[in-house]
Amino acid sequence: MPAFRAALGDPEGFPDCLLGVDFLGCGDRPLDIAIRCGPPHFVAALIAAGADPRAGAADGFPPLFQAIDAPREDRHAVLAVLLRAGADTEQRGLNDGTALHHAVWRRDIVAVRMLLAHGADITARTRIDDLSTPLEDAEAMGFAEAVALMRPAPSPPRARR
Structure with a gap:
């Protein structure tokens, strides 16, 4: 962890800090970087050190969404780490969808199963665009x-009597 912190330039508020914030307020947290390219145990270590698995995201991609989209074969292991750590299955992101909407949109049946097992709401309705539920x-x-x-x-x- 100290080497990762040093590689990031020893940012204040590590590990739950924003890095490289742009004019829209978008930026990465150390956890975002780990979700995309760190091993699952490192994701867990960052969370144990204080990274927030429920962190908001100005770009519409909170942690669960990032795990679903991660370009890695073990993305479901990362998703499992986040879910065990208390990531919010009802947190809104891209197009006001929940993580379950996102898993459906990505046609990721493994993520759908995992989210449902952690209580994701099949009746959660987007509040923009199609106003749809994950089931719809x-x-x-x-x-x-x-x-x-x-x-x-x-x-x-x-049975009839």
Whole structure:
């Protein structure tokens, strides 16, 4: 951890600080960098050191969204670290969607399963654009696997007496 902090220029507020903030207020946190390219145990170590797995993101990509999009084969292991650390499955990001919306939009069935297992709300509705739920988006996209996971099973018929 000290080497990573030094490599970042010993920023004040490490590990929960913004780096390279642009005119829109966008920037990376050390956790963002780790989510994209650090091993899962390093992501966990940053969180243990004080990085916030619920951090907001001016660019629309809070930690869970970044893990879903991470260009890495072990992205689901990183997603699991964030979820175990208390990342908010209902946090809003890109297009006012939740992480479950994002996983559906990316057609990532593993992430959909993981988010549902951590209580993600299938009825959360975006408040802009299509005003849709993750289930409605999955149905519109023809993402049958996700629909099957989110649609409640029909009740068995009642036996007649």
